[in-house]
Amino acid sequence: MKQLVVLSGKGGAGKTSLTASFADLSAAGPTKASMVIADADVDASNLALVLDPHPVQRTDFWGGQIARVDRETCLGCGACQAVCRFDAIQIQDGISRIGPIACEGCAACMYTCPQDAITMHMQVVGQWYHSETRYGPLIHAHLKPAQENSGKLVSQVKKQAQDLAEENLPAWVLVDGPPGIGCPVISALSGADLALVVAEPGLSGVHDMRRALETVAHFGIPAAVCINKSDLYPEGCAEIKRYCQDHDLDLLGTIPFDETITAAMSRGKPVTSYQSDAPSSQAIRRIWKSMWLVPKQVLLELLG
Ligand code: SF4
Numbered sequence: 244m245k246q247l248v249v250l251s252g253k254g255g256a257g258k259t260s261l262t263a264s265f266a267d268l269s270a271a272g273p274t275k276a277s278m279v280i281a282d283a284d285v286d287a288s289n290l291a292l293v294l295d296p297h298p299v300q301r302t303d304f305w306g307g308q309i310a311r312v313d314r315e316t317c318l319g320c321g322a323c324q325a326v327c328r329f330d331a332i333q334i335q336d337g338i339s340r341i342g343p344i345a346c347e348g349c350a351a352c353m354y355t356c357p358q359d360a361i362t363m364h365m366q367v368v369g370q371w372y373h374s375e376t377r378y379g380p381l382i383h384a385h386l387k388p389a390q391e392n393s394g395k396l397v398s399q400v401k402k403q404a405q406d407l408a409e410e411n412l413p414a415w416v417l418v419d420g421p422p423g424i425g426c427p428v429i430s431a432l433s434g435a436d437l438a439l440v441v442a443e444p445g446l447s448g449v450h451d452m453r454r455a456l457e458t459v460a461h462f463g464i465p466a467a468v469c470i471n472k473s474d475l476y477p478e479g480c481a482e483i484k485r486y487c488q489d490h491d492l493d494l495l496g497t498i499p500f501d502e503t504i505t506a507a508m509s510r511g512k513p514v515t516s517y518q519s520d521a522p523s524s525q526a527i528r529r530i531w532k533s534m535w536l537v538p539k540q541v542l543l544e545l546l547g
């Protein structure tokens with residue numbers, strides 16, 4: 244079982260459009276029967292908007308704890324309010340009241356309360372889904388607003404996708420990873436065989452790409468690069484190309500700025516499916532093909 248993770252150093256670089264198109268291209272090729280798609284960008288899970296999923300299973304995701312007050316026991320002394328570093332507690336009408344969004348679950352108030360009036364409770368912070376799409380099974384998730392367990396939820400999404408792929412060996416997992424370099428990205432990279440970093444030639448393009456590549460390299464995972472909106476800022480594009488050359492990185496291709504991508508997204512389709520001869524579709528198809536030729540031959544193994 245192999246895993247390809249699509250990443251970017253920041254949001255909005257186009258990795259979800261690219262992942263959706265890869266799913267579409269895979270569905271038309273020899274890997275269709277064995278591909279599982281995972282949306283590991285749980286804070287902005289947009290892949291489902293493009294792949295038109297039909298959920299077959301929905302499961303609650305239990306995250307961190309939250310404090311609750313027993314109103315019958317609380318004396319309103321304010322000791323809990325004094326120790327809460329997150330300003331989650333107010334004393335109103337002589338009773339402690341805890342704001343569920345502000346509460347970080349540190350339990351300091353529970354240990355402080357002289358009345359043992361506070362208890363900690365696990366809470367449902369989101370859901371994960373197993374859905375069917377015309378491109379293959381999709382594991383995706385929804386995290387409730389202001390919840391901070393996205394790393395754990397990404398791990399759950401990855402595990403479900405891997406388990407599903409293991410049931411259908413030989414199989415591989417296509418992952419739409421989170422942007423940035425934080426905890427969810429590290430979870431998304433776990434077990435990956437290849438990371439494709441989508442770079443954008445903006446003013447901070449090289450910087451964003453380098454941060455993502457350094458994170459990938461830290462875990463010893465082979466990486467390749469593609470450039471989106473490559474014609475918008477030629478100097479930035481040239482700089483990214485130079486960086487790849489200097490660091491012996493595979494640059495798999497460039498995608499021109501193309502309004503067809505936005506039009507396809509707004510109609511809930513991968514651009515390669517929406518308009519297969521659009522300039523962006525042709526470029527993505529070339530990148531998809533060249534992926535099978537990366538020196539590590541990671542994905543090539545899948546074709547036996
Ligand atoms: S410390 Fe306990 S008794 Fe005092 S206000 Fe808080 S919950 Fe109520």
Ligand code: SF4
Nearest residue numbers: 327346347349350352
């Ligand atoms: S658990 Fe921590 S964050 Fe939540 S109300 Fe108690 S002290 Fe504040």
